[in-house]
Amino acid sequence: MKLQLQRPCRSDLLLVGVYWLLAAPIIFYSYQHQTVVPRAIATILYTILLDSVAVYLLVFGFLPLALARLKPWALFGGLVLFVLVDAHCYWLGYHLLLDPKPLHWHFPVILNAVMQHTQSYGMLGILLAGKRYFDVQQRLLLTQKAQTESELRNLKAQIDPHFLFNNLNVLRVLMQHDPAEADAYLTRFAALYRFLIRHKDDDFVPLSDELRFVDEYIYLLRHRFGSAYAFRQELPPEMDLTTRMVVPGTLQLLVENAIKHNTGDDDAPLLITIRADAASIAVVHPRRPKRTAVDSMGTGLTNLRERYRLLTNQEILVTDAAGTFSVAVPLVALATSWSTPQQLVAQ
Template sequence: MHTKLNKTDYLLLGLFYSITSLIQIRDYILSENTLLEYVIDIPVSVIVSLCLVFIFGFWLIPKYAISSKRYLLFTFIGIFFLCFFGGIEFIAGYWSGNNTWDKLPSFNNLIFKFLDYGAESLSFPLGLLLTKKFYEGKTELISVEKEKKENELKLLRSQIDPHFLFNNLNTLDSLIDSDPSKAKEYTNKLSLIYRYLIQTKDAEVMELSDEIEFAENYIFLMKTRFGSDYEFSIEKNISLNDQFIPTSALQILLENIVKHNKSDGINVIKTTILINEGWLIITNTKSTLKSKEESFGTGLDNLRARYKLLSDEKIQVHDMEKKFEVFIPIIRLTK
């Protein structure tokens, strides 16, 4: 429970005491009580209740029940304050009702009366306040977790760009000398891809149709870069509408294939992107030769981490003797 009351807390308490005071006035009218009882009983009951709420809510519970966990001491102090303030309310009501002091209950019964009055004054308003604070805390926690999740996703997304730029600038540098016209076309495609990356830099997920279009442009860059060493095909068995995957997921997976498989000049590395109900499956043939490209650690581990933040489904990886498969869940956004 927060140590300070906000405006809605004051509004809630004000509404509660206004309603309970009106109910008490109605009861006094039906019971034909004297004016003195109105003047004494109602203000005293409100003051006693407020005192107990603040003592328990902002001092006793936080200090002895939550922080230090001294439950026995908390119980004794709590009973004392309930009896003390309950006694004030009982004595005030007893006096305003013109009762004679010689008819006071016995000491034992009086203590139970005090405790009963105190507990009744405390329980409902404190319960209302604690319930409100609990849900406010839950809402705040959800907001903080959401912000943390978004920051983690942005961090993971930012890891992709340096790797992508490093590889393609090397290729472009080679093309400028060997094939200037091809270098110009490559630059145009690269600018289209970077425009997409910039436009989607803050997006957690993108529609599958957009990611497939991006992948087609990206495949052009790779075929320009590696020639006939790699072969790609895309099979769409479902409609791509309202289907989503993490932004640049296909880029990561395609980069992963090139990073870990190098053609021997005879056998082509074949890759199939298969889109089925609920899953996008990328399958590639494996080679015995390994790429010498440096790994920046932004492949499958990156994608696994992002899926932990986006979906309950997990990536499935099947590493077989002659082929490698990655199943990534297709996400449906909840409306």
């Protein structure tokens, strides 16, 4: 077993310094009644040196080994050796400084030295080990946050190409058959794309903005499909749409999926309903699968699921019944929507 000692950081040294500034006067007061002042000062310095070395070896040496679970038998042997050497140093040092009588080693003396020195450096060890644990947890949280932000950036990077690709295909078809309608479609499409660009770095947008965005998108859909698809909104009249937040593009993606996978007809339009309550908003429609299978990798819904999981720590709810399909996503309160992903609470 090779004991690799970690280096204490500046805050570790600061903690040790503050501890001894507070502890040294108390130790000096207890020693000055047993010996002269110079010997008491020497004893304090020896205490500071021996306790600091003992805590350093335990917290920065043996504790990391224990956490890594490297060769338990060797770790145990090292700890036993450390305790014996430490006890001898403690008893010998204090004997020379405070009691110059001949020293006789026997088991009770060694056991007493072990107990007394453990009490001596125990508080400092607990403080420093607790601080190290806090530092590790803080680094872990920062790492998780960085990973979450990286995943979100990757997911956001998939949105624009996905939206752009689908709508450019529509525009290409319209330009071949109806240039005037293609021009109107392009104008509306440019407005929609500006919305995505404006909010590309946002985790959330107000539900009111998202509903305006999907209304513009529905306008484009009606130009493309006529009356084959019908749309309805069922929103509680008392709901404040500006204080409920959703991931940008949520409703547009769910409406797009509904049309992509289900057939509509002018005589029997497919009704797509946007329904909300205090906790969630859902896109609901009858199941009318298209006769020709749609070439789809499910990227959009998977992307949306991952973003809500990362940002709210909640899952979107997909209900695929015999005659109805719906996707419900959580609504996030405005007061919590700008917190870290782990702190967001869906209302």
